[in-house]
Amino acid sequence: MYIEQLYTNCLAEAAYWIESEGEAIVIDPIRETEPYLEKAKQRNVKIKYVFETHFHADFVSGHIDLAKATGATIVYGPLANTAYEVYQAKDKEEFQIGKITMRVLHTPGHTPESSSFLLLDENKKPHAIFTGDTLFVGDVGRPDLLDGKMSKEELASMLFDSLQDKIKVLPDEVLVYPAHGPGSACGKNIGKETWSTIGQQKETNYAMRINNREDFIAAVTDGLSAPPQYFFADAMINKQGYTAIDAVMEQNLHALSVDEVKAQLAQGAMILDVRTPDAFEQGYIPGSINIGLEGTFAVWVGTLIDIKQKLILVAAEGQEREAIARLARVGYEHVSGFLNGGIDAWKAAGNPLAQVQSIDAQQFADAMNENPDARAVLDVRRPGEYEGGHVQGSEMFCLSKFGDSKNLEAISNTQPFYVHCAGGYRSMIAISILQAKGYTNLINVRGGWAKIKATNVQLELPQQV
Numbered sequence: 001m002y003i004e005q006l007y008t009n010c011l012a013e014a015a016y017w018i019e020s021e022g023e024a025i026v027i028d029p030i031r032e033t034e035p036y037l038e039k040a041k042q043r044n045v046k047i048k049y050v051f052e053t054h055f056h057a058d059f060v061s062g063h064i065d066l067a068k069a070t071g072a073t074i075v076y077g078p079l080a081n082t083a084y085e086v087y088q089a090k091d092k093e094e095f096q097i098g099k100i101t102m103r104v105l106h107t108p109g110h111t112p113e114s115s116s117f118l119l120l121d122e123n124k125k126p127h128a129i130f131t132g133d134t135l136f137v138g139d140v141g142r143p144d145l146l147d148g149k150m151s152k153e154e155l156a157s158m159l160f161d162s163l164q165d166k167i168k169v170l171p172d173e174v175l176v177y178p179a180h181g182p183g184s185a186c187g188k189n190i191g192k193e194t195w196s197t198i199g200q201q202k203e204t205n206y207a208m209r210i211n212n213r214e215d216f217i218a219a220v221t222d223g224l225s226a227p228p229q230y231f232f233a234d235a236m237i238n239k240q241g242y243t244a245i246d247a248v249m250e251q252n253l254h255a256l257s258v259d260e261v262k263a264q265l266a267q268g269a270m271i272l273d274v275r276t277p278d279a280f281e282q283g284y285i286p287g288s289i290n291i292g293l294e295g296t297f298a299v300w301v302g303t304l305i306d307i308k309q310k311l312i313l314v315a316a317e318g319q320e321r322e323a324i325a326r327l328a329r330v331g332y333e334h335v336s337g338f339l340n341g342g343i344d345a346w347k348a349a350g351n352p353l354a355q356v357q358s359i360d361a362q363q364f365a366d367a368m369n370e371n372p373d374a375r376a377v378l379d380v381r382r383p384g385e386y387e388g389g390h391v392q393g394s395e396m397f398c399l400s401k402f403g404d405s406k407n408l409e410a411i412s413n414t415q416p417f418y419v420h421c422a423g424g425y426r427s428m429i430a431i432s433i434l435q436a437k438g439y440t441n442l443i444n445v446r447g448g449w450a451k452i453k454a455t456n457v458q459l460e461l462p463q464q465v
Helices: 034-043 063-070 152-167 198-204 213-221 231-240 245-252 258-266 277-282 297-304 320-329 342-348 361-370 383-387 399-403 425-436 448-452
Strands: 002-008 013-020 023-027 046-051 073-076 094-097 100-106 115-120 126-132 175-178 270-273 311-314 335-339 357-359 376-379 417-420 442-445
Touching: 013 034, 013 094, 013 100, 013 175, 023 034, 023 094, 034 046, 034 063, 046 063, 046 094, 063 073, 100 152, 152 213, 175 198, 245 320, 245 335, 258 311, 258 335, 258 342, 277 425, 297 320, 297 399, 297 425, 311 320, 311 342, 320 335, 335 342, 357 361, 361 417, 361 442, 361 448, 399 425, 417 425, 417 448, 425 442, 442 448
Parallel strands: 023 046, 046 073, 126 175, 270 311, 311 335, 357 442, 376 417, 417 442
Antiparallel strands: 002 013, 013 023, 094 100, 100 115, 115 126
16 A cells, blocks of 8 residues: 655645555646556556545546546546546545455535545555545644535534534544645644644644534634635536646747737736846736746736736746646636746846836834834735734734735825735735735835844734734
8 A cells, every 4th residue: 555645835735646456546746647547657656546535626626537547437526427438436445456346435514525534554444534625633624615505604514513523533643635735725724744643633733622602603604714726727627627738838938029918908908027026026017917836826816916907927937837737727727828928028128127126024114113103014915824923013904804905995195115925935925915016115025024023023923912
């Protein structure tokens, strides 16, 4: 028996490779098929099944393309009605892979069709459970993604039963392999680890420790932020089917001249600059949005940019293909192409560049201590991060709100701001969005909270609040 977690940081998503006696299962694959086809070739095994835990809302799964490429059967649990051919398993139905067995456990709650897959070893002993978005390390899947078809309270009640009847009854030593880790919007506050055990989760996961239905419903529905705007589109794509990834890449990987970029901009296209924050700050095409490839790129694109928006990419040389593939992972396929020659081509053609003013953390502290009223502080981290410590008097405005222009009306366009996040990635995204909308007098704090908290600026920490 061989198990490998295939983690994609860009999505905070875990796919799984399970293998025995020359046969393999892939669970919740990302959209590109190459990693799985190459692994099958290297290990000389046949992919027999592609298991899907549910209709993913945060990424487009590669299950259809992978099944076509390998002849594998796509397996969903009960209630998963698709527009393409799948095998819809019954609750507790078992599948043989070499000498091991996979048992389907219908665990509705995150969504009605959500299922977990219990792996039984060669002796039919429970070894690991692949929980999808039903159970995370330290959290459970959010129950508010059915867009009014079912209430979050109804789904939370179903999730309570799934945990009580299917998950918590398993032996404590059973390994827990969820579909997501920290940074995913599929849970409220997913822990840092990407795997655990049933016993550990019964001790430490707030949702697993609650044994009263009403208390559970209240706990898992409290404090839910609005889901990212692309979630409902991706769930429908996974249910209805999609264009093959190879066709998407061929369609979108076009080199555009400066004049072609200008023509596309005149027709409503948006420039998505995927370079690092440091590179972006030194010079960018006015109106560009910066979301760097080195962070949770796809998640932030899906949170902040309309899935139907036509995009033009500005990338570091050699990163164009990667950017287009990572956009396709979350269903963003309206890409006209990329600026051939990158930012240097735009500059060489005599076109103007905009810049971002940045200072380091100590310069920020010195300025605040000298004149704290000269400029407000905009903290774009999540509420939980802010509550864990922040600059005294700072205003929290979570980056996830920046995708809706109406939300930005709460930010003054006349007030000068210092802007920071945890490390500098999100603050540059925020400033690029604000400057694209005409905001001025913004200063980015390099290194964010990680550097700020080591200075002598006045802070508010949990024990002081």
